[in-house]
Amino acid sequence: MTQTGEQLCYTDAYARSVGATVRHVESGEATLVVLDRTVFYPGGGGQPSDRGLILRASDGRTWTVVGARKAGGEIVHELDPADGDPPHVGDELQVDLEWARRLALMRTHTALHALCGVVWRDYGALVTGGNMEPGAGRMDFEFETMSGDLVDAIEATVNAELAAERDVRVNVLPRDEAFAIPDLIRTKINLLPPGIAEIRTIEIVGLDLQADGGTHVANTREVGGIRVIGYESKGRINKRIRIQLVDPLVAG
Protein backbone atom coordinates (compact mmCIF):
# COMPACT_ATOMS: atom_id res chain seq x y z
CA MET A 1 0.00 0.00 0.00
CA THR A 2 1.33 3.38 -0.97
CA GLN A 3 0.61 6.40 1.16
CA THR A 4 -2.39 8.49 0.14
CA GLY A 5 -1.52 11.45 -2.11
CA GLU A 6 -1.05 14.86 -0.55
CA GLN A 7 -4.39 16.76 -0.49
CA LEU A 8 -3.51 20.44 -0.34
CA CYS A 9 -7.08 21.76 -0.50
CA TYR A 10 -7.62 20.87 3.17
CA THR A 11 -4.54 22.67 4.49
CA ASP A 12 -4.13 25.56 2.03
CA ALA A 13 -7.30 26.68 0.28
CA TYR A 14 -5.28 29.26 -1.68
CA ALA A 15 -2.98 26.70 -3.35
CA ARG A 16 -4.07 26.87 -6.98
CA SER A 17 -1.29 24.95 -8.71
CA VAL A 18 1.28 22.30 -7.84
CA GLY A 19 3.74 19.97 -9.52
CA ALA A 20 2.78 16.29 -9.24
CA THR A 21 3.52 12.79 -10.52
CA VAL A 22 0.92 10.39 -11.94
CA ARG A 23 0.41 7.37 -9.67
CA HIS A 24 -2.53 5.59 -11.20
CA VAL A 25 -4.53 5.81 -14.43
CA GLU A 26 -7.82 4.16 -15.26
CA SER A 27 -9.29 4.33 -18.76
CA GLY A 28 -12.78 2.92 -18.70
CA GLU A 29 -16.04 4.73 -19.21
CA ALA A 30 -14.26 7.74 -17.71
CA THR A 31 -10.55 8.54 -17.68
CA LEU A 32 -9.45 8.74 -14.05
CA VAL A 33 -6.07 9.84 -12.74
CA VAL A 34 -4.59 9.73 -9.23
CA LEU A 35 -1.56 11.91 -8.43
CA ASP A 36 0.96 11.98 -5.59
CA ARG A 37 -0.33 15.46 -4.70
CA THR A 38 -3.08 17.77 -5.86
CA VAL A 39 -4.76 21.11 -5.27
CA PHE A 40 -8.17 19.87 -6.45
CA TYR A 41 -11.12 19.78 -4.05
CA PRO A 42 -13.02 16.52 -4.60
CA GLY A 43 -16.47 17.90 -3.77
CA GLY A 44 -18.57 17.34 -0.67
CA GLY A 45 -20.56 19.21 1.97
CA GLY A 46 -22.53 21.01 -0.73
CA GLN A 47 -19.39 22.37 -2.43
CA PRO A 48 -18.88 21.05 -5.97
CA SER A 49 -15.51 19.67 -7.03
CA ASP A 50 -12.96 21.81 -8.83
CA ARG A 51 -12.24 21.91 -12.52
CA GLY A 52 -9.00 22.78 -14.22
CA LEU A 53 -6.07 21.54 -16.27
CA ILE A 54 -3.11 19.23 -16.04
CA LEU A 55 -0.06 19.88 -18.18
CA ARG A 56 2.69 17.32 -18.84
CA ALA A 57 6.16 18.72 -18.21
CA SER A 58 7.95 16.66 -20.88
CA ASP A 59 5.93 17.74 -23.94
CA GLY A 60 3.51 20.47 -22.81
CA ARG A 61 0.47 18.37 -23.60
CA THR A 62 -2.63 19.33 -21.58
CA TRP A 63 -5.76 17.58 -20.39
CA THR A 64 -8.91 19.24 -19.08
CA VAL A 65 -9.99 18.03 -15.64
CA VAL A 66 -13.80 18.07 -15.71
CA GLY A 67 -14.24 17.10 -12.07
CA ALA A 68 -12.81 15.27 -9.09
CA ARG A 69 -14.08 12.96 -6.38
CA LYS A 70 -12.93 10.97 -3.37
CA ALA A 71 -12.50 7.23 -3.82
CA GLY A 72 -10.76 4.95 -1.36
CA GLY A 73 -9.34 7.99 0.44
CA GLU A 74 -7.71 9.32 -2.75
CA ILE A 75 -8.70 12.38 -4.78
CA VAL A 76 -9.46 11.08 -8.27
CA HIS A 77 -9.34 13.46 -11.24
CA GLU A 78 -11.68 12.86 -14.15
CA LEU A 79 -10.25 13.91 -17.53
CA ASP A 80 -12.22 15.09 -20.54
CA PRO A 81 -12.52 12.06 -22.84
CA ALA A 82 -12.18 14.41 -25.83
CA ASP A 83 -8.53 14.97 -24.83
CA GLY A 84 -7.56 11.50 -26.03
CA ASP A 85 -5.25 8.95 -24.45
CA PRO A 86 -4.38 9.77 -20.84
CA PRO A 87 -0.98 10.49 -19.27
CA HIS A 88 1.10 7.56 -18.00
CA VAL A 89 2.06 6.48 -14.52
CA GLY A 90 5.25 8.34 -13.61
CA ASP A 91 4.56 11.37 -15.85
CA GLU A 92 5.38 14.69 -14.21
CA LEU A 93 2.57 17.22 -14.42
CA GLN A 94 1.63 20.74 -13.53
CA VAL A 95 -1.81 20.73 -11.87
CA ASP A 96 -3.85 23.94 -12.21
CA LEU A 97 -7.24 24.80 -10.76
CA GLU A 98 -9.78 26.95 -12.54
CA TRP A 99 -9.07 29.54 -9.87
CA ALA A 100 -11.81 32.13 -10.52
CA ARG A 101 -14.41 29.41 -10.09
CA ARG A 102 -12.79 27.96 -6.94
CA LEU A 103 -12.43 31.40 -5.35
CA ALA A 104 -16.10 32.12 -6.06
CA LEU A 105 -16.94 28.80 -4.37
CA MET A 106 -14.76 29.63 -1.36
CA ARG A 107 -16.47 33.01 -0.95
CA THR A 108 -19.90 31.44 -1.39
CA HIS A 109 -19.16 28.67 1.10
CA THR A 110 -17.94 31.12 3.73
CA ALA A 111 -21.02 33.31 3.10
CA LEU A 112 -23.26 30.30 3.75
CA HIS A 113 -21.48 29.61 7.05
CA ALA A 114 -21.98 33.26 8.04
CA LEU A 115 -25.68 32.83 7.23
CA CYS A 116 -25.83 29.68 9.41
CA GLY A 117 -24.05 31.47 12.22
CA VAL A 118 -26.46 34.41 12.18
CA VAL A 119 -29.59 32.27 11.91
CA TRP A 120 -28.44 30.06 14.78
CA ARG A 121 -27.28 32.90 17.05
CA ASP A 122 -30.27 35.21 16.48
CA TYR A 123 -33.10 32.69 15.95
CA GLY A 124 -31.85 29.34 17.26
CA ALA A 125 -32.65 27.64 13.95
CA LEU A 126 -30.71 24.50 12.99
CA VAL A 127 -29.32 23.86 9.53
CA THR A 128 -30.59 20.72 7.81
CA GLY A 129 -28.83 20.99 4.46
CA GLY A 130 -27.30 23.20 1.83
CA ASN A 131 -25.87 23.42 -1.62
CA MET A 132 -23.91 25.89 -3.72
CA GLU A 133 -22.59 26.83 -7.10
CA PRO A 134 -19.97 29.52 -7.76
CA GLY A 135 -21.50 32.79 -6.50
CA ALA A 136 -24.81 31.47 -5.16
CA GLY A 137 -26.16 28.94 -2.71
CA ARG A 138 -28.99 27.86 -0.47
CA MET A 139 -29.40 26.66 3.06
CA ASP A 140 -32.29 24.78 4.64
CA PHE A 141 -33.23 25.42 8.26
CA GLU A 142 -35.63 24.14 10.88
CA PHE A 143 -37.08 27.62 11.14
CA GLU A 144 -40.83 27.64 11.72
CA THR A 145 -41.13 31.42 12.24
CA MET A 146 -39.27 32.52 9.11
CA SER A 147 -40.91 35.42 7.24
CA GLY A 148 -40.03 38.03 4.62
CA ASP A 149 -39.31 40.64 7.30
CA LEU A 150 -37.00 38.26 9.12
CA VAL A 151 -35.19 37.42 5.90
CA ASP A 152 -34.52 41.14 5.28
CA ALA A 153 -33.11 41.45 8.79
CA ILE A 154 -30.98 38.34 8.30
CA GLU A 155 -29.50 39.73 5.08
CA ALA A 156 -28.53 42.99 6.82
CA THR A 157 -27.02 41.13 9.78
CA VAL A 158 -25.02 38.73 7.62
CA ASN A 159 -23.63 41.68 5.65
CA ALA A 160 -22.64 43.44 8.87
CA GLU A 161 -20.88 40.29 10.10
CA LEU A 162 -19.00 39.90 6.80
CA ALA A 163 -17.97 43.56 6.91
CA ALA A 164 -16.62 43.03 10.45
CA GLU A 165 -13.58 41.35 8.80
CA ARG A 166 -13.72 38.19 10.86
CA ASP A 167 -10.90 35.69 10.42
CA VAL A 168 -11.82 32.23 9.16
CA ARG A 169 -9.78 29.41 10.70
CA VAL A 170 -9.33 25.75 9.89
CA ASN A 171 -8.68 23.36 12.77
CA VAL A 172 -8.31 19.61 12.97
CA LEU A 173 -9.35 18.22 16.35
CA PRO A 174 -9.39 14.75 17.88
CA ARG A 175 -12.96 13.45 17.75
CA ASP A 176 -13.43 13.52 21.56
CA GLU A 177 -12.27 17.11 21.78
CA ALA A 178 -14.62 18.11 18.96
CA PHE A 179 -17.54 16.45 20.75
CA ALA A 180 -16.88 18.60 23.81
CA ILE A 181 -17.62 21.81 21.83
CA PRO A 182 -21.33 22.62 22.28
CA ASP A 183 -21.52 24.62 19.02
CA LEU A 184 -20.54 21.62 16.94
CA ILE A 185 -23.49 19.58 18.09
CA ARG A 186 -25.90 21.63 16.02
CA THR A 187 -24.02 20.63 12.89
CA LYS A 188 -24.92 17.02 13.71
CA ILE A 189 -21.33 15.99 14.31
CA ASN A 190 -22.72 12.90 16.03
CA LEU A 191 -23.89 11.67 12.63
CA LEU A 192 -20.31 11.35 11.42
CA PRO A 193 -19.20 7.73 11.00
CA PRO A 194 -17.54 6.34 14.16
CA GLY A 195 -14.35 5.45 12.23
CA ILE A 196 -13.36 9.11 11.84
CA ALA A 197 -10.70 9.89 14.46
CA GLU A 198 -10.23 13.56 13.64
CA ILE A 199 -12.75 16.28 12.91
CA ARG A 200 -11.90 19.23 10.69
CA THR A 201 -13.63 22.42 11.74
CA ILE A 202 -14.16 25.80 10.10
CA GLU A 203 -14.46 28.72 12.49
CA ILE A 204 -15.61 32.20 11.54
CA VAL A 205 -14.09 33.72 14.63
CA GLY A 206 -16.78 35.06 16.93
CA LEU A 207 -19.67 33.94 14.72
CA ASP A 208 -19.75 30.32 13.59
CA LEU A 209 -18.07 26.97 14.16
CA GLN A 210 -18.86 23.90 12.08
CA ALA A 211 -17.44 20.50 11.26
CA ASP A 212 -16.69 20.94 7.57
CA GLY A 213 -14.50 19.57 4.80
CA GLY A 214 -14.77 22.48 2.36
CA THR A 215 -12.53 25.33 1.23
CA HIS A 216 -13.03 28.83 2.62
CA VAL A 217 -11.58 32.32 2.34
CA ALA A 218 -9.28 33.43 5.17
CA ASN A 219 -11.30 36.50 6.19
CA THR A 220 -14.95 37.47 5.74
CA ARG A 221 -13.91 40.70 4.01
CA GLU A 222 -13.06 38.58 0.95
CA VAL A 223 -16.69 37.50 0.66
CA GLY A 224 -17.91 41.06 0.18
CA GLY A 225 -21.69 41.32 0.49
CA ILE A 226 -24.60 38.96 -0.05
CA ARG A 227 -28.18 39.35 -1.24
CA VAL A 228 -31.04 37.09 -0.27
CA ILE A 229 -32.57 36.21 -3.64
CA GLY A 230 -35.35 33.98 -2.39
CA TYR A 231 -36.85 32.05 0.47
CA GLU A 232 -39.43 29.35 0.52
CA SER A 233 -41.28 26.93 2.73
CA LYS A 234 -40.39 23.28 2.37
CA GLY A 235 -43.01 22.36 4.98
CA ARG A 236 -44.35 23.79 8.24
CA ILE A 237 -40.91 23.78 9.87
CA ASN A 238 -38.38 23.45 7.08
CA LYS A 239 -37.49 26.67 5.24
CA ARG A 240 -34.99 27.45 2.55
CA ILE A 241 -33.01 30.68 2.08
CA ARG A 242 -31.23 31.40 -1.21
CA ILE A 243 -28.35 33.84 -1.36
CA GLN A 244 -26.07 35.27 -3.99
CA LEU A 245 -22.78 37.16 -3.72
CA VAL A 246 -23.23 40.84 -4.57
CA ASP A 247 -20.07 40.58 -6.67
CA PRO A 248 -19.72 36.93 -7.67
CA LEU A 249 -16.49 37.21 -9.66
CA VAL A 250 -14.02 39.37 -7.82
CA ALA A 251 -10.51 38.66 -9.10
CA GLY A 252 -8.33 36.69 -6.70
Ligand SMILES: [Zn+2]
Ligand atom coordinates in the same frame (compact mmCIF):
# COMPACT_ATOMS: atom_id res chain seq x y z
ZN1 LIG B 1 -19.70 24.10 4.90
